[in-house]
Amino acid sequence: MNEPIRMKNNGQISITLHPKRKGTIEPVRAIHVVEEKTDGHEILAEIEEELHSLVGLKSVKQMIREIYAWIIVNKKRTEFGLKTEKQVLHMMFKGNPGTGKTTVARLIGKLFYKLNVLSKGHLIECERADLVGEYIGHTAQKTRDLIKKAMGGILFIDEAYSLGRGGEKDFGKEAIDTLVKHMEDHQHDFVLILAGYSREMDTFLSLNPGLQSRFPIIIEFPDYSVDELIQIAKQMMKQKEYVFSEDAVRKLTDHLIQTKSSFQNVRFSNGRYIRNIIEKSIRAQAMRLLKENRYGRDELVTIRSDDLVFPTQNQALY
Ligand SMILES: Nc1ncnc2c1ncn2[C@@H]1O[C@H](COP(=O)(O)OP(=O)(O)OP(=O)(O)O)[C@@H](O)[C@H]1O
Missing domain, CATH: 1.10.8.60 (Helicase, Ruva Protein; domain 3)
Structure with missing residues (x-):
């Protein structure tokens, strides 16, 4: 785990900062703030070890490596004052039951914690019944409460397409609207993963066209041989x-x-x-x-x- 302050071999002091991480320290002038030089490789080795323990999932592993590289390179570009792509990390996982979606979501939580993208990296797993309430306003409250629990980590919604089940009049729509609002307002405080069977997720997206662009990372989980x-x-x-x-x-x-x-x-x-x-x-x-x-x-x-x-x-x- 990253220590907030570390003395490096070359005598520089490094501070690893995250806005929401407890016990972090505001940089003061006397201390030269540098990015960890070795961290990237250490984290990659740890991630590779975790990926190795997953059977198959070649394209999923490739995607995780790409996300990792993208975050590291964006950090480096920021150091040089270069433009970076807007780093939206909300994701969609498509695949049959038992194909490893929850397992991979947990791994991504750990990765983002290590990369300082998330302050805790924990996973809050929920489904329609946890988000949708019984009267007007109840759904927004339930959804907000869950988002609050997921702050600093990942909110994983299984069978997410069921939120679109009842159309405009259903409280599922209220849950979607609340999620969309918070994923914009708290873009860097939590990562939202919508998971579900491929076909249903595609239908869900076609009925909610505004959603697709908010989930730039889509990962397909094939059935195992x-x-x-x-x-x-x-x-x-x-x-x-x-x-x-x-x-x-x-x-x-x-x-x-x-x-x-x-x-x-x-x-x-x-x-x-x-x-x-x-x-x-x-x-x-x-x-x-x-x-x-x-x-x-x-x-x-x-x-x-x-x-x-x-x-x-x-x-x-x-
Ligand atoms: N690639 C894998 N390597 C090792 N174990 C795996 C792999 N994929 C799934 N498993 C195991 O199979 C079980 C189900 O996996 P998981 O819960 O991640 O699937 P899921 O896609 O989230 O399913 P569901 O949506 O039905 O909850 C877990 O015990 C998990 O450890």
Whole structure:
């Protein structure tokens, strides 16, 4: 984490400032304020490490690197008094459930905190019901309260298209208007991410033409391939200190091939589906071990093919 004041190798004192960050210090004449020279590389290394832990998402990773480069270069240009592009960082994430949208939003929060773009970098996740109220004025108040909580961080609205559901007369419109007002007034205090399924988000934007230009960064999250889903599964298992037997990997692969083909063009819930299988299978393994009364280390960590529990068709959807 950045310290507000740091002595550098060359004897200069660097102050890292953010207008809203607690404990920051106003620069005084005697102190030469310089931009951290090493920070950029350190942050990039940390970000690369985090990106590495995400399976697939090649174009998402590329986009994050571009945003990173854009912020750094803009900072450097400012130092030389050069013109910079207006840095609007509100974003739209389009993709099916479980494709990593929330995970990436959290990562972007961390990145912006490290780059001093946001003072806290936390994520406030919400959906229509959290924003929309029941009477005139209630929605604006609820929306404002959430924006307040998100100050210094990211306001992530899942299934954002549902705000446009009821048209002009719906309170969703009031929520959109309040959001738009605040994203202009507090442009540098929070980042708004609207997330949702691609098709619905496109319809939502076509019905609210003024919105599109306010979200210059649009990231598409594709469905994962079977190979990627297996990698995600192995990674989740590793984090929980479990492994699949070879048979279990084969059975899971076959199941995913079959499920994905039967869900073509429908919303398959990707990483969330995998997490579901793992949680259910861990419980099934525990029942088996109890029955067999076998508690060796290998037994405790291994999920066998007959431990695997697959969700029903409906659970695969959302
Ligand atoms: N690329 C990935 N690498 C590793 N794990 C992933 C990846 N994508 C998703 N996951 C895992 O899958 C699960 C669902 O991901 P996440 O909640 O980020 O998806 P989402 O797109 O926000 O879904 P939803 O909109 O349905 O909430 C999480 O447990 C997450 O850690």
